[in-house]
Amino acid sequence: MGMRKAIRQVCVTALFVALGTVTALAADAGQASGTNVNVRAEASTGANVLGKINKGTEYTILDKTSGWFKISYNGSNGFVSDDYFEVTKADATIDGSSVNCREKASTSANSLGKFADGDYVCVTGQNDSWYRISYKGGSAYVSKDYVDGDYVKYTAKIANETAAEAKKSVYGVVTADGGLKLRKEASMNSVVLTVLPKGTEVNVDRVGQEWIRVITDGGQKGYVSAEFLSVREGVRTTRSTGSGNGAAVVAYGKQFIGTPYVWGGTNLKTGVDCSGFVYSVYKNFGITLNRNSAAMASNGVEVSKSNLQAGDLVFFNSGGNSSISHVGIYCGDGTYVHSTDGKAYGVTVTSLSSSYSANTYVTARRVLR
Structure with a gap:
């Protein structure tokens, strides 16, 4: 056993005795990584073979020398090449606070x-940046930056897929009746970026005990109180259809930026008017909308301007009367893509805060549910 490990075990054991608890360090253990692996009398390929071990049976690890694990085998000591042995349980301590x-x-x-700092953990596996540990009868994960142990680096490799999947599948739903303030920093004194209405779904970027960092569908990043955000996993209830979602709709529509404006046109490559553009983009996703902008305003459900999500339809009164005469697709980040016969001419992206957009904006509808 290494000197550092021996000292750590003595100190931790003494602490548990002083506290009057029965908690103790679990022994470091491992198993063969294959079948019929030799156990030798000495740490040498020329040493006598004491027996053979197979994957699935754990043995207590006593020490680690260059290229060899020293294990407890049939009441005595044996040596197994580290090429054919993997650590299944490794004693470790936390190096850091909170x-x-x-x-x-x-x-x-x-x-x-x-x-x-100094808390004991039992490491059972690892990927590039994380150690898997035993935790309350199951498994949990701790960043490698905060774990110290003699054998942790020899624990078995686990699939490095959880980080990407967690980020992709975790989202939050606002539960506060009066809406939830999105703040620039994780503090009640921080600047309020916006208020998210009840029921708003956001992408979860980082979860803490009091604050959660989220990203809205418009790309705005900030912090919300964990008390009023229900964190969930799985497929989001909004912005999803059998063939696409809001982000996919926007990405598809933007492919046709520059297509000329043609009154009555529905050909995304040769020419479209405003409603023809929106109609044809959504048709690509298997969704049939009403053909003109005024009639299209009856599709889907109404959504407030403050709660716009990528893929929502935005409507304008560009004719100076009370009727709707123009439509586009909200992109996020306060912009929308549309086909115009105005100064920009053709399919283009415009800011909702531009003078034209702000002065003529009427309503918005959500057709992706």
Whole structure:
């Protein structure tokens, strides 16, 4: 056993005794990585073979020398080449204060609790940046930056997929009746960027115990109180259809920027009017809308300007009367893509805060549910 590990075990054991608890460090353990792996009397390929071991049976690890694990085998000591042996349990301690223990191997995953400096953990696996640990009868994850142990680096590799999946599948729903303030920083004194209405869904970027960092569908990043955001996993209830979502609709529509304006046109390559553009883009996703902008305003459900999401339809009164005469597709970031016969001419992207847009804006509808 290494000197540092021996000292750590003595100190931790003494602490548990002093506290009057029965908690103890679990022994470091491992198993063969294959079948019929030799156990030798010495750390040498020329040493006598004491027996053979197979994957699935754990053995206590006593020490690690260059290229070999020393294990407890049939009441005596044996040596196994580290090429054919993997660590399944490794004693370790936390090096840092208030270290998050997460549900998945991602900084955006739920925090199950926090460890204090020196807390004991049992590592059972690893990927590029995270150690998997035993936690309350199951598994959890801690960043490698905060874990110290003699054998942790030898633990088995696990699939490095949880970080991407967690970020992709975790979202939040606003539960506050009066809406939820999106703040620039994780503080009640921070600047309020906007207020998210009840029911708004946002992408979850990072989860803390009091604050959650989120990204709106418009791309705005900020912090909300964890108390009023329900964090969920799975497919979002809005902006999803069998063939696409809001972001996909916008990306498809933007491919045709520059297509000329043609009154009555529906050909995205040769010419479209405003409603013809929107109609043809959505038709690509299997959604049939009413053909002209005024009639199109009856499709879907009404949505407030403050709650716009990518893919929503935005309507304008460009004729100076009370009727709707123009339509576009909201892109996020306060812009929309549309076909215009005005100064920009053809399919283009315009800011909703431009003088024309602000003065003629009427309503918005959500057709992706």
